[in-house]
Amino acid sequence: MKRYALIAAAALALAAPAAVMADEFRLTAVADYFGGVEPTAGYESLRSRIFLRPWFSGAVPGTELRWQLSANLWVQPIAGPEGVSGYAVEPADILDEAWLYLPMGAFDLSLGQKPVAYGFADVFGPLNVVNAANRVPLSLDEPFDSRLPSPLAQLQFYPDFDSTVELVYIPFMRPDRERLGDVLLSGLGDTVRWRRDAFILDNPHSLFLRYSRYGERVDFQLLYGWYADQTPDFIRPAALNATPGGEYDIETVYAKRHIFGGAYAFKLGSGTFSQDLAFKLTGDLDGSDPGERNSELTVNTQYLANLPFGVLSQFSLVYAHFINHGKHELMPGDDTASLDYFAQAVQGFHTQPLQNIAFIVAHFERQFMRERLKAELNVGFFFSPELYLAPRLSYQLNDNWSAAGGADINLGDPPDAALRRNPNDDNFYLRLVFRH
16 A cells, blocks of 8 residues: 555656646557466566656746656556566656757757667667666557666757767667566576566666767768666676586676767668668677676668558668677686576676577557558567467547557467566457547
8 A cells, every 4th residue: 555655656756847837738548467378388468558648838927948747657457477566657757858958059968868760770789778668568569568768868969061070979778678576597507597687787888879860861870879888787606517506696797898880771662661780789799708798790681661552661670680699708616508598698697698689579550441440460480489479459439538459469489588578478459549
């Protein structure tokens, strides 16, 4: 009850002054239910949730200063399984966006907590490293609880009508939302202790510099970033000798990365072609540390086109090369089999199980009944599981209400990894949405 009271008090504290000052108000309310449909495990209730997102915006009288404020509020009568948030929203997750915007001629300044997206890719964008993400969603395209913006200062300069130079400073990044419980690595007898910090306080100060140009024939971006990665590394135990009894705790740590990248997009035939390219430089360029993420080169190629019969399609091909993959070294006291097991678990967690990986994601959608009914299908071909299917169906009941349903189906065995980031298998959902 104390927790629910805290959430209610936080909601009132956010809403009361904003409602008085706001020029515009919006509300998104969602009620949904997820059920498990794994054939070998039988039926299971995974989660029910009531979700609210109030949204306010306005201007300070007599100035050009504008502001925006939104919040995430939810309760879960049926709480999710291990890896999904508990019965109610964490206090640190209540604040969604809260920022001020001041135009100053050729400059714009934004201060506060807001999402920032880089590149042109809509799925698995390698340049999208600014905002933390929910890594344990029940659906991969979770629309309401997928982003975790960090507090920042954003300065944008417009040297001409087509170009933008942008500098973003983030004092403290937010970590990705990971699994809740500690994980025993059975091949070592050691336990991974997850951190539950709301912000990465021990590795502050992240910087991003982007140049964008939007032309008649081609749009492009160039990006450099030096930042605290929201995905953790793992501190290697003193010795990897698989001694029974769980001698060591394996702790997580957030390290600094460099990212060098670019993106471009142009019209191709009846559609739009784009590529995002990124090189992420980690502290493990030589591949010697089995607990740290490898440096990587990633290319996302995307094509958006209209198909016959009114079908809108989007195809994404993602290729990644991991530099010096599998070059981890033995230390005194290490056992070779235990070292390989630990490295395999960590690389699987970082989605770096092989030297090279590639996967394809396709999206199809078609509208019917004067655009009130929309059918969608997401298809992914991965290294594991082999095939991912996500059919969706939504219907606009009236101007404010809509109903939706869908499923997430994996064909092929999931990876046999103790550190698997999302432990959930096949599921379906039913959802009712109110927007005002």
